[in-house]
Amino acid sequence: MKPLNGKVALVAGATRGAGRGIAVELGAAGATVYVTGRTTRTQRSEYNRPETIEETTELVNHAGGQGIAVQVDHLDPDQVQALIARIENEQGRLDILVNDVWGGEHLMQWNVPVWEHSLERGFRLLRLAIDTHIITSHFALPLLTRNKNGLVIEITDGTAEYNDKNYRVSLFYDLAKTSVIRMARSLAHELSPYHCTAVAVTPGWMRSEIMLDHFGVTEETWRDATASEPHFVISETPRFVGRAVAALAGDPEAARWNGRSVSSGELAQIYGFYDLDGSQPDCWRYLVEVQDAGKPANASGYR
Known part of the structure; x- marks a missing residue:
């Protein structure tokens, strides 16, 4: 059963992390997935990390979908416009747009007030996190809105x-x-006349490649990180938010979420999907009720 057979998706920012997990799960559900990012096997972005869009594409194919890697800097309108023209030429449609471009980990300064924060790094972070999404939506949505039930995440x-x-x-x-x-709320308003839907989705504490490296662990040994950060016990794989997006994309009544802000954990309870280990981590409820409340780390009842 592949509920997204015949559907075309664009995951903008799918080199690693949530974008990779989402692309793979959309592929597993049968979609054709355009995988974009700046890092290829011959060229790295400012992140200077090893993950590539080609690797993501291979994972999509292995999961049962069709992955198509396209190197795109989503801050460059000409590159984004060319990408959408290619999708239109090759597929004639776009059903799912996932705006996942981020690229800000190396720019973040934790708990630094604005008067001490680097303006250069701060404004670069905003451009990567916001402008990329706006530019991509500007060019992609005319194609997506040609058919009813288009979905923007x-x-x-x-x-x-x-x-x-x-x-x-x-x-x-x-x-x-x-x-x-x-942005999702605004897009929901603008897309409603076209019978399309926009939803803001957040993963929980995600075990991305960068996060695993930060703790010096692998996906297989991730629990070792709880020795230094006990609350990491609530963490989830990038595939969990991928399954959340795939569930939304396969829901004929996805319009009920239009303009909403939802989490992977919340959607897991509604749609009945699980993380790779068979659990359903509910990170945001855990953060409020356990971590922020100053209680000892204990994920019992939250996974």
Whole structure:
């Protein structure tokens, strides 16, 4: 059963992390997935990391979909316009747009007030996190809205409810992640006349390649990281948010989520999917009820 057979998806920013997990799960559901990013096997982005869009494409193919890698800098309107023209020429349609471009880990300054924060790094972070999404939507949505039931997913960090109540890292990071949530709400309004849907989706504490490297662990040994950060026990793989997006894309009543801000954990309870280890981590409820409440790390009842 492949509910997304015949569907065409664009995952903007699928080199690693959530984007890779989403691309793979859309492929597993049968979609043709355009995988974009800046890092290829012959050229690296400013991240200077080894993951490539070709690797992601191979994972999509292995999962049962059709992956198509296209090197794109989503800050360059000409490159994005050419990408959409290629999708239109090759597929004639676009059903799912996932705006996952981020690229800000190396720019973040944790808990640094704006008057001490690097303006250069802060503004670069905002451009990578916000402008990329706007540019991609500008060129992609005329194609997506040609057919009813198109879906736009804005990937962020945190739900609207959580972010409204909490300071997130820095003024720049806070702006970036809350802006993406608001972007989904605005797009929901603009897409409604075309019977298309926009949703903001957040993973929980995700075991991305960068996060695993930060703790010096692998996916197989990730629990070793709880020795230094006990609350990492609530973490999830990038495939979990991938399954959340695939569930939304396969839901004929996805319009019920239009303009909403939802998490992978929340959607898992609704759609009944699980992470690779068979668990359903509910990170954002855990953060409020356990970590932020100052309680000892214990994921019982949250996985």
